[in-house]
Amino acid sequence: MKFIVLPSTGDVAGVSIERLARTRLEVVHRASGRPWIIGDWDEGDVYKARIGNRRVVLLGRFLMDEPALLRVLDSAESLSDLSRITEEIPGSYHLVAELDEGVRIQGTLSSGRQIFYSNRGSPVLAASDPALLLPFVGREWDRSILASRLIAPWPPWPVSEIPVWKGVSALAPGHFLQVDSRTGTARQVRWWSPEEPHLTLERGAELLASAVHDAVRSRGRGRTTVSTDLSGGLDSTGLCFVAAATGVPLVTTRWQATDVADEDEAWARKAERRLPEARHLTFDRRSAPGWFTELLPRSPGVHDHEGPFPWIRTRGRLVHAAEAVADEGSRTHLTGHGADELFFATPLNLHSLARTHPAKVPAHVLGYQALYRWRTAPTLRGLADSSTFSAWLGKVTDSLRAPLREFSAGPDFGWGLSGRMARWVAPEAVEAASEALRRDDVLSRGPLSRYRAQHASWQDARLCGDTLRKVNHITRVHGVSWEAPYLDDRVMRIALSVRFDQWSMPDRYKPLLVEALRGTAPPEILERSTKSEYSAEAYTGLRRSREAVAELCDGMRLEEHGLVDAEAFGGTVFNPPSSSFGIIPVINTLACESWLRSIEDGSREKDLVSILEG
Numbered sequence: 001m002k003f004i005v006l007p008s009t010g011d012v013a014g015v016s017i018e019r020l021a022r023t024r025l026e027v028v029h030r031a032s033g034r035p036w037i038i039g040d041w042d043e044g045d046v047y048k049a050r051i052g053n054r055r056v057v058l059l060g061r062f063l064m065d066e067p068a069l070l071r072v073l074d075s076a077e078s079l080s081d082l083s084r085i086t087e088e089i090p091g092s093y094h095l096v097a098e099l100d101e102g103v104r105i106q107g108t109l110s111s112g113r114q115i116f117y118s119n120r121g122s123p124v125l126a127a128s129d130p131a132l133l134l135p136f137v138g139r140e141w142d143r144s145i146l147a148s149r150l151i152a153p154w155p156p157w158p159v160s161e162i163p164v165w166k167g168v169s170a171l172a173p174g175h176f177l178q179v180d181s182r183t184g185t186a187r188q189v190r191w192w193s194p195e196e197p198h199l200t201l202e203r204g205a206e207l208l209a210s211a212v213h214d215a216v217r218s219r220g221r222g223r224t225t226v227s228t229d230l231s232g233g234l235d236s237t238g239l240c241f242v243a244a245a246t247g248v249p250l251v252t253t254r255w256q257a258t259d260v261a262d263e264d265e266a267w268a269r270k271a272e273r274r275l276p277e278a279r280h281l282t283f284d285r286r287s288a289p290g291w292f293t294e295l296l297p298r299s300p301g302v303h304d305h306e307g308p309f310p311w312i313r314t315r316g317r318l319v320h321a322a323e324a325v326a327d328e329g330s331r332t333h334l335t336g337h338g339a340d341e342l343f344f345a346t347p348l349n350l351h352s353l354a355r356t357h358p359a360k361v362p363a364h365v366l367g368y369q370a371l372y373r374w375r376t377a378p379t380l381r382g383l384a385d386s387s388t389f390s391a392w393l394g395k396v397t398d399s400l401r402a403p404l405r406e407f408s409a410g411p412d413f414g415w416g417l418s419g420r421m422a423r424w425v426a427p428e429a430v431e432a433a434s435e436a437l438r439r440d441d442v443l444s445r446g447p448l449s450r451y452r453a454q455h456a457s458w459q460d461a462r463l464c465g466d467t468l469r470k471v472n473h474i475t476r477v478h479g480v481s482w483e484a485p486y487l488d489d490r491v492m493r494i495a496l497s498v499r500f501d502q503w504s505m506p507d508r509y510k511p512l513l514v515e516a517l518r519g520t521a522p523p524e525i526l527e528r529s530t531k532s533e534y535s536a537e538a539y540t541g542l543r544r545s546r547e548a549v550a551e552l553c554d555g556m557r558l559e560e561h562g563l564v565d566a567e568a569f570g571g572t573v574f575n576p577p578s579s580s581f582g583i584i585p586v587i588n589t590l591a592c593e594s595w596l597r598s599i600e601d602g603s604r605e606k607d608l609v610s611i612l613e614g
Helices: 017-021 066-075 079-088 143-148 201-220 234-245 264-273 312-327 339-343 348-356 358-372 376-384 389-398 427-437 452-478 489-495 511-517 535-544 546-553 566-573 580-598 608-613
Strands: 002-005 026-029 035-040 046-051 054-062 091-099 102-106 116-118 168-170 175-179 186-190 226-229 250-255 279-283 332-334 481-483
Touching: 002 608, 026 046, 035 054, 035 091, 035 608, 046 066, 054 066, 054 079, 054 201, 066 079, 079 091, 079 102, 079 489, 091 201, 143 427, 143 580, 201 234, 201 332, 201 489, 201 511, 226 234, 234 250, 234 264, 234 332, 234 339, 234 511, 250 264, 250 312, 279 312, 312 332, 312 452, 312 580, 339 452, 339 489, 339 511, 348 358, 348 376, 348 452, 358 376, 389 427, 452 481, 452 489, 535 546, 535 580, 546 566, 546 580, 566 580
Parallel strands: 226 250, 226 332, 250 279, 332 481
Antiparallel strands: 002 035, 026 035, 046 054, 054 091, 091 102, 102 175, 116 168, 175 186
16 A cells, blocks of 8 residues: 645646546545545555545554444544554554645554654655655755664664655654645644553453454454464464454465574464464475565665665565465464564563552562673663763764674673674765764654653564565566554554563563453463574575575675775675674665666656556
8 A cells, every 4th residue: 555645736746637537446536526635455454534625544454433433533632542443443544634724644653654754844645655755855865864774783763763854754653744735734743652551461462352353353354364474483483362352354474484493493384373263374494585685675776765774684485475374365364573673581671560559670670680681880871871862863873883792791781782884894984873862863862762661662573564565566567465463553553552561571482461361262272371483594504505605795776875994895795794793784785776776767757647557
């Protein structure tokens, strides 16, 4: 799905109404008859309602409660009152609405559905995809933002969300775009902030169970078949049983691990035996694509237009899986992504626990010390740290070239991961990335929450949603949408509202999710308390894809722009470090190089209608 929201007055962004009538594009009209929203979507993925001059459109996957939505629309005294729609209607969708005061446009809290808008004059254009705005704002990319994408594992928020294209802005978390219908100007308005964590584990699990079931049902609505990942991990396996409970025919997919000692397969087989009605697809390790098998997109200029694709290592696998489930009749594929970000208790929770339930900190600290072998003095110093978000950003900027330590005598209780830039990244790129981190519009932003754990969870969920959005650029070519029910607004709001003392204990694995799935997933599935790691996939993939990697190293566009040293990069790629941590910046670099090559395609000069039709 992709769409653009057009202004209510003046030229329709240079789009010929006559040409629109000759295309296969979908068009939602204003009461005046002027095109309002144009795009490419399935009929069942759009809902339109109108009461007098009031209009609302939902675009995505949802469980419609029409009376509830109409009540909200009828009673709304302002655009802000329409926030209640997200409470009444489960699912993952964009919301576009119009009242007398203007137009409201928004995506989701996870950024899995995001809104981008033009920031060069008025009238403002808003779209689900920045590529739709490029015919109007130009095709100039921001060197400092691209350089920041070389920070491994990822740049810190909010730099991580700044579009790489100049002239394009992205909606901030928890905000909607309000467009004045008369002037065409726009401003961002906050509609949601995380609550003070107040739910008990029991109450949170009860609410979460309902929200996850609704999220999955919204994906199955109108579908004859739904497919899901079945890796063997708790997250995707749990979703399989939720999906099976909806009654929609189910297809599951799993990848045989390169490491024959990987335990995912044993857990996946347990689940398969408990899902006898489902069709189970297994991708053989010997014949199916491995990591790094499609470093350049099959359709240049289509998949990577938003920016570097963070999961470039598995692009070939995504294409293979999408083709396979499409052959089985699935148009919607469910993935367990988002659960790690929301339900896995990290040591950072201790810092927030110390501010909400200090009496419970000692027992939790002892558990984490046993796990990570922290020394007491640096642990206490970390817990006492109260540095501001902007001060932490400054420390991250100053340490971009510092050595990466896998083990430490004490915890890192910062506002997020302190990223690093690899030795092959040019000094000019480090300086450019530093400029991005020091921008006024970055330093003026406060954290997503006053609690570091809550801030980090929301930031990480948005990083995941951002990537899943880009995954859909790939899979939609094959007629399949890649959906992450754990990233739905209602799921996220519940997860971020559970008290830290209720789920931060180190001796339980994802207790909130486990309790929410209890009664749906078999007890033996919920007993899993481990998580596989995939370094074998990385090393084997690099070895088997040497030729494709070598092609990217030859005439690197990143080197032409003064951002990397190609020889130093090649030396690392063809002689990988012994620690898989060293492969993370390799992935970032390959993603940036692939993106630069993909935008060289001349098709980027297409006009709006051609991009939508493409």
